[in-house]
Structure formats: C-alpha cells, structure tokens
Amino acid sequence: MFSCFRCASKQKRKGKTERIIPDSRLTSRPDRNIGSCSRPMSALGVHLQIQDKYVVIDNGILRVTLSKPDGIVTGIRYNGVDNLLEVRNKEVNRGYWDVYWSEPGGPGIFDVIKGTSFKVIREDENQVEVSFTRTWDPSLKGVLIPLNIDKRFIVLRGSSGFYSYAIYEHLQGWPDFKLSETRIAFKLRKDKFHYMAISDDRQRIMPMPDDRESPQGQPLAYIEPVHLINPIHPDLRGEVDDKYQYSCENKDIKVHGWICFDPPVGFWNITPSDEFRTGGPLKQNLTSHVGPTTLSVFLSGHYSGEDLVPKFTNGEPWKKVFGLVFMYVNSGPAGTDPLSLWEDAKLQTAFEVESWPYNFPVSEDFPNSDQRGSISGRLLVIDRFLSEDYISADSAYVGLALPGAVGSWQRECKGYQFWTRADSDGFFSINHIRTGDYNLYAWVPGFIGDYRNDEIITITEGCDIVLGDLVYEPPRDGPTLWEIGIPDRSAAEFYVPDPNPMYVNKLYINHPDKFRQYGLWERYADLYPNNDLVYTVGVSDYRKDWFYAQVTRKKDDKSYQATTWQIKFTLDTVAQSGTYKLRLAIASATLSELQVRFNDPKANRPHFTTGLFGRDNSIARHGIHGLYWLFNVNIPSCLLVGGGNTIFLTQPRSASPFQGILYDYIRLEGPADPDSNKEKSSRILY
Numbered sequence: 001m002f003s004c005f006r007c008a009s010k011q012k013r014k015g016k017t018e019r020i021i022p023d024s025r026l027t028s029r030p031d032r033n034i035g036s037c038s039r040p041m042s043a044l045g046v047h048l049q050i051q052d053k054y055v056v057i058d059n060g061i062l063r064v065t066l067s068k069p070d071g072i073v074t075g076i077r078y079n080g081v082d083n084l085l086e087v088r089n090k091e092v093n094r095g096y097w098d099v100y101w102s103e104p105g106g107p108g109i110f111d112v113i114k115g116t117s118f119k120v121i122r123e124d125e126n127q128v129e130v131s132f133t134r135t136w137d138p139s140l141k142g143v144l145i146p147l148n149i150d151k152r153f154i155v156l157r158g159s160s161g162f163y164s165y166a167i168y169e170h171l172q173g174w175p176d177f178k179l180s181e182t183r184i185a186f187k188l189r190k191d192k193f194h195y196m197a198i199s200d201d202r203q204r205i206m207p208m209p210d211d212r213e214s215p216q217g218q219p220l221a222y223i224e225p226v227h228l229i230n231p232i233h234p235d236l237r238g239e240v241d242d243k244y245q246y247s248c249e250n251k252d253i254k255v256h257g258w259i260c261f262d263p264p265v266g267f268w269n270i271t272p273s274d275e276f277r278t279g280g281p282l283k284q285n286l287t288s289h290v291g292p293t294t295l296s297v298f299l300s301g302h303y304s305g306e307d308l309v310p311k312f313t314n315g316e317p318w319k320k321v322f323g324l325v326f327m328y329v330n331s332g333p334a335g336t337d338p339l340s341l342w343e344d345a346k347l348q349t350a351f352e353v354e355s356w357p358y359n360f361p362v363s364e365d366f367p368n369s370d371q372r373g374s375i376s377g378r379l380l381v382i383d384r385f386l387s388e389d390y391i392s393a394d395s396a397y398v399g400l401a402l403p404g405a406v407g408s409w410q411r412e413c414k415g416y417q418f419w420t421r422a423d424s425d426g427f428f429s430i431n432h433i434r435t436g437d438y439n440l441y442a443w444v445p446g447f448i449g450d451y452r453n454d455e456i457i458t459i460t461e462g463c464d465i466v467l468g469d470l471v472y473e474p475p476r477d478g479p480t481l482w483e484i485g486i487p488d489r490s491a492a493e494f495y496v497p498d499p500n501p502m503y504v505n506k507l508y509i510n511h512p513d514k515f516r517q518y519g520l521w522e523r524y525a526d527l528y529p530n531n532d533l534v535y536t537v538g539v540s541d542y543r544k545d546w547f548y549a550q551v552t553r554k555k556d557d558k559s560y561q562a563t564t565w566q567i568k569f570t571l572d573t574v575a576q577s578g579t580y581k582l583r584l585a586i587a588s589a590t591l592s593e594l595q596v597r598f599n600d601p602k603a604n605r606p607h608f609t610t611g612l613f614g615r616d617n618s619i620a621r622h623g624i625h626g627l628y629w630l631f632n633v634n635i636p637s638c639l640l641v642g643g644g645n646t647i648f649l650t651q652p653r654s655a656s657p658f659q660g661i662l663y664d665y666i667r668l669e670g671p672a673d674p675d676s677n678k679e680k681s682s683r684i685l686y
Contacts, residue, residue, distance in 0.1 A: 044059075044060045044125075045059070045060075045125025045126060045157050046059045046125060046126065046127060046128045046155050046156065046157050047059070047128075048123050048128045048130070051068070052068075053067065053068055054066065054067060054068055054074070055067075055130055057153070057155040058155075059155050059156070059158065059159065061159070062076060062077060062078040062160065062161070062329055063076070063078075064076055064162050066130070066153060067091055067092075068118050068132075069114075069116055069117055069118040069132055070092070070114040070132065071097075071114070071115040071118070071132025071151045072094065072095065072096050072112070073085065073094060073095025073153075073186070074091040074094055074095070075094075076095075076327075076329070078265065078331070079263060079331040081192070083189070084192075084193075084265070085186065085187060085188060086187045086188060086190060086291075087189065089187055092112055092114075093187060094186070095184075095186045095187070096113070096185060097112070097113040097149075097151055097164075097183070097184050098110065098112045098113060098181075098182065098183060098184075098185065099111050099113060099182045100179075100180045100181040100182070101145045101177055101179050101180060102178055102180065103142060103175065103176070103177055104176050104177070104178070104313075106142075108180060109145075111145060113134060113149055114134065115132030115133055115134050116133070116134050116135065117132070117133045117134075117135070118130070119131045119133070121152070121362045121363075122362045125157060126156065126157045127154065127156050127157065127360060128154070128155050129152060129153070129154045129360075130152070130153050131152050132150075132152075133148070133149065133150045133151070134148070134149045135148050141175055146170060146175045146177055147168050147169060147170050148167075148168075148169040148170075148171070149166060150167040150169075151166045152165050152167075152323075152361070152363065154324075154360065154361065156360065160328060160329055160330060161268075161270075161326055161327050161328035161329055162327055163323070163326050163361075164324065164325055164327070165321060165324040165325070165361065165363075165366065166321070166322050166323060167319070167320075167321050167322075167363065167365050168182075168318075168319065168320050168322065169318070169319045170312055170316070170317060170318040170319070171317055172315055172316070174315055175315075176311075176312055176314070177311075177312055178309050178310065178311045178312070179299060179309065179310050179312075180309050181297070181301070182297075182298050182299050182322065183297040183299075183300070184295070184296045184298075184323075185294070185295050186293070186295075186327065187292070187293055188258055188267055188291065188293070188294070189260075189292075190208060190209055190291070190292060192260040192262075192265070193258035193259065193267065193292040194208075194258075194259075194260075194261070195258065195259040195260075195261065195339075196246075196256075196257070196259075196289075197256065197257065197258075197342045197345075198246055198248060198287045198288055199248075199252070199256075201511065201512070202246065202507065202513070204506075204507050205235070205236070206241075206290055206292065207231050207232075207233065207239075207241045207290050208231070208232045208233070208290070209290055210232065211228050211230075211231040211233075211236070211241070211290075212226045212241060212290060215229065215230070216230045216231060216232075217229060217241070220240065220518065220519075221519075221620070221657070222620065224242045225240050225241070225518050226240065226241050227239075227240055227502075227503065228240070238502070239504060240503045240504065240517075240518040241290055242505075242518060242622070243286055243290065244286070244620075244621040244622050244623075245507075245517075245518070246286070246289050247284045247286055247287065247302070247622070247623065248284065248285065248287050249281065249283065249284055250274045250279065250280070250282070250283045250285060251274065251281035251282070253271055253274075253285060254270065254272070254353065255268055255269065255271075255328075255345050255346060255349040256268070256269055256294065257269050257288060257294050257345065258288065258292045258294065259338050259339070259342065261338045263331065264331055264332045264334075264336045264338040264341060265329065265330070265331045265341075266328075266329065266330045266331070266338075266341035266342070266344070266345055267327070267328075268294075268327070268328040268329070268330070268348070269288070269295070269296055269325065269327060269328075270326040270327075270328050270345070270349050270352050271296055271325050272324075272326070272349070272352040272353045272355070272356040273353075273432075274417070274419065275416045275417060275432075275434070276320065276321060276322050276323065276416060277299070277417070278298070278299045278300075278310075278414075278417075279304060279410055279411070279413065280401070280410050280419065281397060281399070281419045282410070282489065283303065283304065283410070284302060284303040284626075285300055285302060286300075286302065296323075296325045298323075299322075301615075302617075303588075303616050303618050303621060303623050303625075303626045304411075304615070304616055304626060304627050305614070305615025305616055305617065307411045307615070307627060308411060308413045310413040310414045318414060319365070320415075321363070321366055324358060324361065324366075326352055328345060330344050330345060330348070357369050357432050367434060367435070367461075369432055370461070370462065371461050371462075372431075372432045372433050372434060372435070372459070372462075373433050373435065373459040373462060373464065374429065374430060374431040374433060374463070374464050375400070375433065375440070375467060376427070376429035376430070376464075376465075376466055376467065377427075377428060377466065377467030377468055377469070377470055378393075378422075378426045378428070378468070378469050378470065379393035379396050379422055379426045379444070379472060380392060380393060380426055380469060380470065380471050380472070381393050381426075381444055381447055381471070381473075381474065382471055382472070382473050383447070383473070383474060385476060385479050390471065392424065392425045392426040393422050393426040393442070393472065394422070394423075394425075394426065394444075394445075394446075395421055395423075395424070395444075395445055396421070396422040396428070396443065397419060397420075397421060397422075397442060397443050397444075397445075398420055398421070398422055398428045398430070398440065398441075399420070399430070399440070399441055399442070400418045400419075400430060400440055400457065400459075401415065401416075401417045401438060401441060402415040402437075402438065402439070403437060403438065403439045403456055404439060405452075406441075406450050407441070407449075407450035407452070407628070408439075408441075409439075410627055410628060411627070415436075416434050418430050418432075418433045418434075418438075422442075433459045434459065435459050435460055435461060436458075437458050438456070438457045438458075438459065439452055439453060439454075439456065439457065440452070440453040440457055440467070440470075443489070444472060444474070445487070446486070446488070447474040447487055448474055448475055448585050448630055448665060449474045449475045449630055450630075451470075451472035453470060475583065475632060476669070477579070477669050477671075478581060478669040478672045479669060479670050479673070480667055481571070481668045481669065481670050482537045482538070482569055482667070483666065483667040483668075484537075484542050484546060484567070484663075485585075485664060485665040485666060486664075486665060487665040488665075489585075489628045489664050490587055490624050490625045491515075491548045491549065491625060491663060491664065492515065492548075492624045492625075493543060494542055494543065494547065494548040494663070495542075495543060495544055495545065495548060496514050496515045496520065496548045496624075497520055497523040497524075497526075497527065498514075498523075499517035499518065499519060499520060499523070500519050500522065500523070503517070503518045504517065515548060515622060515623075515624045516622040520622075521620075521657050521660065522554065522657065524547055524549070524553065524563075525553045527547070528547075528553070532553075532564050532565055533545075533546070533547055533550075533563075533565045533566070534565070534566045535565070536569075537567065537568065537569035537570075538569070546663075548624070548662065549619055549661065550563060550565055550649065550651050550660050550661045551563065551619060551651075551657065551659070552651070552653075552656070552657055552659055552660065554657060559654075560654045560655070560656065560659075561654055562652040563650070563651055564601065564648050564651075565648075565649045566647070566648055566649075567646065567647040567649070567666070568644065568645070568646050569644075569645055569647075569668070570643060571640060571641070571643065571645060572642065573642050574637050574641060574642050575637055575670065576637055577671070578670075578671025578672060579635060579636060579637070580635035580637065580640060580669065580670060581632060581633065581634060581635065581668070581669040582608075582632075582633040582635055582647070582666070582668055582669075583630070583631075583632055583633075583665070583666065583667040583668075583669065584596075584630070584631040584632075584633065584663070584666055585628070585630050585663070585664040585665040585666070586614075586628065586630070586631070586661060586662070586664060587624070587625040587626065587662040587663060587664040588614065588616045588623065588624075588626030588661070588662040589613050589614025589616060589626070589629065589660075589661050590614050590616050590617050590618065590619055590620075590626075590658055590659055591614065591653055591655075591659045592610075592613065592614055592653050592661050593609060593610055593611060593612050593613065593651065593653050594609065594610045594631070594649060594651060594661060595649070595650040595651075595652060596609070596633055596647065596648070596649060596650075597650070598639040598640065598646075598647055599639060599640070599645055599646055600648075601648045607633075608633045610631060613629065614626070614627065614629070614661075619660050619662070620658040624662065625662060625664070626662070628664065637671075
C-alpha cells in the first residue's frame with residue numbers, strides 16, 4: 001500500500017535490522033528499506049546524472065535534483081508529482097542548509113549555504129553519495145562564516161527518500177564568531193500540502209502562507225503570531241497561527257511533516273538521533289510550520305537565549321557532524337486514507353532509529369557502530385527525609401556530554417550528547433557513543449537539582465563500560481515543611497488559563513499542551529486586575545491557584561507593572577537555632593529578577609535576589625519551560641515567627657509583557673536534625 005519498508009522481512013545482525021530481499025538481483029544495504037508495496041521494486045539501482053548546472057539522483061522511486069555546485073535541493077519528483085517542492089519559489093529557497101551567525105560585536109547574518117565545489121563520493125547501483133563543499137579563506141572574512149562546510153546527500157537503492165548531513169570545521173587560528181542557528185529546511189508546494197503532523201495529537205489542516213499576509217491576517221504582539229481574519233480555509237477564521245506553537249523538545253522530534261491529499265503523498269523529516277543537537281533532551285526547537293515548511297534545527301538559541309549560542313574565540317579549532325536526517329516520502333493508491341501516511345511514517349521512523357548509527361555514510365567523520373562505545377549502570381537517590389534506604393532513580397534522564405560543571409549539559413552547545421531514560425529500578429544503558437572524554441550527568445523527576453559523576457569517562461572504540469551503582473544526593477538540609485508544585489523542570493502542573501476567545505488555536509482546545517495558546521500572559525491581569533496572587537499553604541491548590549507564570553501586569557497600552565506574589569503559611573513554633581531553607585526551582589526566566597522578602601514586603605533590600613537572569617523567551621513562544629535554575633535561600637530563624645508568615649516573591653523588571661518567571665517547584669525546609677551528619681557509609685545498597 002505504501003512506499004515503505006513493511007513488505008520486507010527482517011532479521012537481526014550485529015544489533016541492526018537486516019532486510020532480506022526475495023529477488024537476489026535486488027542487492028541493497030542490509031540496514032535500509034527496500035522498496036514499495038504499491039509498485040514493483042526497482043531493479044535499476046541508483047543512477048547519477050551530472051549536468052552542467054544540476055546533479056540528478058534517481059533510484060526508480062524518487063528523483064532528487066540538486067543545483068551544482070551550490071548543493072541546493074531544487075526538485076523532488078515522486079509518485080507522479082513532478083516536484084514536491086514549491087516551484088514558485090526561487091531555486092535557492094526550496095531545500096537548503098543555512099546558518100545564522102555573527103562576528104564579535106557585529107550584526108547577525110543569515111546565509112543559505114552554497115557550495116563552491118562538487119564531488120562524487122560514491123557511485124554504484126546501491127548508493128550514490130555526493131558532496132558540495134564551501135572552503136573558507138581570509139579573503140572571505142566578514143562575508144562568510146569562517147567554516148569549511150561539506151554538505152552531503154545520499155540516495156540508496158530501494159529507499160523511498162534521501163539522507164543529508166553536513167560537516168562543519170573551524171580551523172585553529174581562524175577568526176572568532178558565534179553561531180546562533182543552523183538547520184536544514186524544505187519548502188513544499190503550497191497548492192498540495194495542507195495537512196501537517198508532528199505527533200499523534202498535534203496534527204491539523206494548516207493555514208496557507210497567504211493567510212498570514214495583510215489583509216487576510218493581522219500581526220499580533222510580535223512578528224510570528226498572526227490573527228487569521230479571512231483565511232482561505234474558512235474554518236480557520238479567527239484563529240492564531242504561530243510557528244512556535246509547534247515547537248517540540250529534542251527527545252520528541254523524531255518525525256514530522258506534511259500530507260498531500262490528492263494524490264495521497266507524505267513528506268516527512270525523520271531525525272533518528274539527537275546526538276548532534278545541543279542543549280540536551282528537553283531543549284525545544286522548531287519543527288514544521290506554515291509554508292508549508294519542514295525543518296531540522298540542529299542548533300539554536302530558542303527557549304534558551306545566548307546560553308545556547310556557541311562562541312568560538314581565540315581561534316579555537318572545532319569540528320562537528322550535523323545529521324544524518326532522512327527525508328522520507330510515502331504514498332498510497334487512490335482511495336487511501338491520507339492520514340494513514342502518518343502511521344506509516346512512524347513505522348519508518350522506528351526503523352531509522354533502530355538502524356542508527358548508519359553504516360553507509362562514506363566519511364571518516366561519521367563513525368559506525370563498531371567505532372563507538374557504550375556504558376551502563378544504575379542510578380540511585382538518597383534523601384534521608386524520604387527514606388533511610390536508597391531510592392531507585394525511576395525514569396531518570398541520564399546522559400553524556402562534554403566535561404563541565406554540574407548541570408552544564410543544558411548549556412553545552414559545541415559537542416555531542418548521548419541521553420537515555422533509566423528504568424523503574426534506575427538501571428540505564430547508553431549505546432553508540434562517539435569516542436572522546438565525557439562527564440555523566442543526570443536529573444531525576446521528583447527530585448531537585450542535578451547529578452554529575454566526577455570521573456571523566458573516556459569512550460574508546462568498542463568499549464563497554466559498566467559503571468555499577470551511582471548515588472545522587474539531591475539538595476536537602478531539613479524536613480519538608482511545605483511544597484508547591486512538582487519538581488519536573490516544567491510549569492505544566494500549575495494553572496494554565498483558557499485563552500482569550502479572540503485568539504484561539506483550535507488544536508489546543510482540551511489539549512494537554514494548552515499552554516501553547518497565544519496571549520496567555522495577558523490573562524494574568526484579567527484574573528488579578530488589581531491585586532497579585534496570594535497562595536495559602538494548606539488551603540490553596542497549586543493546580544488551580546498558582547498561575548503558570550509570574551508575569552508583569554499591563555497598566556496601559558505602553559507600560560507594565562512589576563508583580564509581587566505572596567505565599568502564606570503557618571509555623572507552630574520557630575526553632576531559635578539552625579537555619580531554614582527555601583528551595584526555588586525555576587523552569588524558565590526571561591530578563592527577570594526574583595526578589596525574596598520574609599514577612600516585610602517593604603524591606604528596602606530584599607533578603608535574597610537572583611539579580612537579572614534568563615533570556616529564554618518561553619512565555620512569548622508558548623513554552624512551559626526553558627533553562628532550569630535552582631536557588632537555595634538560607635532563612636535565619638529571626639526572619640520567621642510562630643504563627644502566620646508570608647514570603648513575598650517580587651519580579652521587578654517590567655519593561656515588556658514577556659518578562660517573567662515560570663516556577664518549577666518551591667519547598668520550605670526546616671532546620672536540619674541532630675542526626676543529619678551521620679555517616680553515608682552506614683547505608684546499604686540493595
């Protein structure tokens with residue numbers, strides 16, 4: 001029915017899936033899909049045609065045309081459609097790699113990467129791999145990013161799609177620069193692709209690009225969100241369209257794309273590994289959006305700001321492989337339910353993930369599985385105020401990243417990262433790790449803070465390192481007196497309001513991700529027009545009474561007010577010796593400051609302040625988290641009283657509606673008990 005891999009039988013070999021082809025004439029790489037269930041498999045193999053200005057690769061299923069020597073994908077012929085890409089766009093604006101970069105102190109420069117040299121890397125009936133390179137030299141300073149860039153494209157025999165990856169290299173002594181973003185983008189035909197899917201519960205008919213233009217659409221608070229006034233699809237009238245409403249966390253960006261209903265054709269962006277993305281599994285990136293556009297974003301400052309923009313200084317050398325990414329196309333005969341193409345794309349994605357790392361790229365910079373290593377172990381948690389025994393780190397995120405400080409992985413943006421989830425008993429294994437030196441990092445849902453193993457882990461070819469039992473002791477000084485929220489690095493458990501009825505995206509009505517609606521920051525002033533939020537411990541319910549973001553309050557059309565939230569709680573008695581502790585876990589912050597005062601809202605100086613912190617911009621971009629912060633505040637007992645107490649949380653920065661804080665979790669701890677220093681060695685591992 002589909003151009004997919006499901007018609008081929010499978011067997012396991014060396015940890016990969018091998019396809020067995022009934023016809024001995026049709027040889028192919030053992031870890032790739034073999035053909036089409038809706039048409040006979042091509043016996044012709046892969047053919048390369050080199051023309052004066054174009055390179056054409058055809059495997060009998062699809063035909064890919066690239067400009068030469070630029071390496072821009074100008075055409076994809078498939079299933080009777082002459083070109084899946086937008087033919088009304090200039091060729092340079094169809095399928096391309098790009099960078100957004102700047103010199104120190106200079107303006108940002110957007111550059112579609114055009115090769116200057118073309119080379120055939122491999123050409124036979126089973127595989128064609130071609131290279132488009134751009135080499136930097138000092139005469140290009142200030143004009144092009146100081147990188148050697150090698151863009152590769154691969155078409156395999158029997159494969160319903162093509163692969164791409166790129167090798168970026170900055171040589172020692174070359175000029176300093178920063179790289180704000182790099183990605184691969186495809187612009188599909190707007191007359192054919194109207195339905196977008198990025199997950200089982202996030203898919204829909206999308207607006208047309210013309211709907212975003214005046215007078216059909218009106219821009220809102222910033223350039224990306226547009227109010228659809230008179231869209232081509234009348235059912236979309238009154239909705240808001242914004243590409244950031246379709247962002248995903250790295251761990252969830254495996255497949256997304258578009259469906260054409262007539263004829264039933266799908267175009268899918270499949271990313272089988274996150275190893276080359278920056279910021280770890282929770283980093284959010286764009287996926288597909290109105291265009292119709294589909295992206296693979298490898299590096300960006302979205303939902304993080306400058307912390308995740310790599311800066312290359314003092315001529316430091318650097319080299320990194322971005323990709324591979326698989327552009328998969330599928331189809332069905334007349335009468336096929338077009339939405340079933342999404343289900344097929346998920347099956348193909350599962351196969352691509354299982355096949356990683358691929359063994360067919362012809363580059364010494366892309367190591368295959370035999371050239372990589374693995375580690376395994378078990379992570380346990382000790383919190384003496386919860387249990388005298390060790391606690392299994394159930395569902396912990398465990399990963400390898402470049403050596404650094406505790407928690408540095410979420411801001412690391414130059415190397416590779418390798419992540420997994422521990423099982424319910426805390427056991428984990430990470431496979432297919434590139435050789436090099438790493439720290440092992442982790443964080444455990446339900447516990448604050450970050451774990452780092454202090455030992456440098458050196459991965460070598462073929463190694464299988466067994467780490468044994470590792471123990472994380474999260475920050476804790478005393479017993480929990482009260483807590484607000486769930487320590488999971490997200491504000492999703494708090495009260496997320498319904499949107500203004502004028503600015504609704506219908507996809508997110510009665511949806512778990514209701515925080516992706518536009519304009520929720522303005523709802524705070526609707527709910528608290530004059531007085532700020534007051535939360536009473538033991539009475540209030542954080543799911544209903546704690547607004548998801550501490551934002552500014554709009555005064556008039558041009559100005560905003562700072563806000564101060566209150567937490568009221570009662571202490572029967574106050575310990576006169578010892579120190580109380582306030583734990584403030586922050587899920588996101590944007591040009592904010594958190595000032596904390598105890599029982600005196602008018603104290604000239606706050607008892608604690610973070611100072612200015614955060615550039616996540618998560619509030620404006622409909623995110624429920626950005627970068628994670630943990631602040632630990634000592635509270636001398638003299639600041640508290642027996643009976644009623646109030647903590648005042650002030651966010652004083654109020655130049656815009658998007659400055660604010662998303663809390664993850666707040667906990668007040670009493671003073672440590674006399675046995676708090678008992679020997680950890682007395683604990684027994686079970």
